[in-house]
Amino acid sequence: MKGSFELHPRRGWALVLAGALFAVQIACGSERPIVAAGQARATVVVPGDASPVVRYAAQELVEHIAKASGVTLPIMTEADGQPGDGSHFFLGATRAAENAGIDAAALAPETFVLRTIGPDVYIVGGDLRRGGPGTRAGEHAVSDALYNPPEIPPGDPLNMNTPGGTMFGVYEWLERELGVRWLWPGELGTFVPVRHEVVAHDWDETVAPRFFQRLVRPGLGFTSDHPALGFTPAAAEKYAHEQSVFLRRCRMGRGTVITYHHAFTDWWEKYGEDHPEWFQLVNGKRGPMKPGGRFSMSVSEPGLQQKIVDLWQAERTKPTGTNPHYINAVENDILGLCECEGCRAWDGPVPADAMKFYSPKSKVFGARFVSDRYAHFWLAVQQLAAKHDPDATVVGYVYFNYFQAPTSGIKLNDHILLGYCPSGGWYPRSPEEHAWFKRQWRGWADTGARLFSRTNYFLDGYCMPFIFAHQFADDFQSEVRNGMVATDFDSLTGQWATQGPDLYLLMRLHTRPDADPDELLSEYYAAFGPAATEVKAYFDYWENYTMGHRAQINEAFDSLHASRWRTWAKAAHAVYPTECFAAGEAMLAKAAAACADDRTAAERVAFLQAGLVHAKLSSRVAGLLSLARPDGPAPEGKEALAELLAFRRAHEFSGIANFNHEAWVEDLSWTLGTETKQAPELYP
Structure with a gap:
């Protein structure tokens, strides 16, 4: 049967075969021998001029088959001559694929054809970046800084x-045929079931990503004024590389490269003198309320809207530009504060429950409800831009006091792309609160705008066993059902050994967004072999602990004036006191006993045990050195900190956590001395 391709922004890793969706795990017909009787029965063939992506794909295929079977398949190029007898993997835009009627150049970026013909397997992808939708000239650096380590250049397979x-x-073939799963970065987190024979089944599918952008910001930019708390340079390099490999194996990437960020941060300096009317009016004064302060825009001002479009138009018409269709209209990182008559006229009725789920200490609590003015703003900019380009798309954030759904009945359109970035709503939520936050997404979707998830929730949890896997999965899948077209999660803190189920679902739902979360989690637990049941019980314990302590968590952060993303370590001891770890330790001891005869499973359990020890040590130091201690640091804090630092030095190559993230949190959470400020090369 011959598959037909239809790229649709709301379908995903969609298997579009003659117009029908087929389940990804079903194969039919004959089997082609790839490895049999300890011998390679297939050859991997790439084009003579194979791109770095195709060469890397060949290496990944061979490496994982070797892990499964102990047999290494040969790799050749078509320039080397005719491939020998047996089966073949034809990867990329080979002549063989072209002769088989597979046109690689016609495939959209990131789309691939998976087809078997006779004894051969064809895996042919859209590996070219086309012209059209892209970033503005000069903005690639912004995107690279957010999503790619500096050592990964454009065009690199890991970029x-x-x-x-x-x-x-x-990767899709490896998942389907070999049952490969990537649990966390690194060798230990790569689960490849052992098999003596490898076969390839019949496939004829064209597969496109569900979301045009699938991003989890890698969190490699966390820095601290106390570097001794984090990685040494060599460990940081290893961690960054392994995580970059892992993210691509989980299919993180983007078919359309767009750049968006807080758009107006330097506008007061540039335009404030000539056009103060473009800026917030607060208490009768335009612009920042103090020198150098943040400011929002007077979004109802026609001159501001026109300037945004003029700058975009000037950029897109430059000979060196990328002719972008996307206009960055993301408000600055501050509440919408403008009190001018025009902005207030655009505001909709205030919902009766607008403040119901905000703490009185939240910056949003009591702020004016301004969602409708921003909806009007994005629509006005889009309509102006459409005069120059009917495909022009405005990008904005729904954020702060304009994240809740509009109430005026305004209708937007699919040329407005909005990043859903709720203020508040941290997990765990009460059932009522959870339903309320999901309603806000649906309300924005009902305007006709396209939405992408741009939440900060994975900055939460520090290094604690903070498990909210099922509530997150329900949130994600609700967004999928209500039109999500892309993701951008800020950020990956890398707590692999303590928050594994959260992170596994975060990755897997990008490629299996409609799957039962428990079925996905069963993949994770299965990698622990004979200890799978015990490891599941362990993480169930921590998820029940997290969900059951919602009120205590909120109270601790309020009373200790701690942030859920930046100063978590001020409150870690209050949320996870030392005594709470004993039950988890006992469960992991039981898991270790269950898999004593399975070396790899035992190493994975030991990985979890190291994460729990690290969390317990960090909680102890938090209790002794927290800036929230009314009587200052405890005398024994220095000794406890030394023990924590020694543990990190001993485990920094293990991959249990991104220690640079811990340092980033701790340097604003704890009373620290000069010993934590030593240069990296002086680390013990």
């Missing part, structure tokens, strides 16, 4: 902006 269709096709 998030590099189309990886063939590579993604290889």
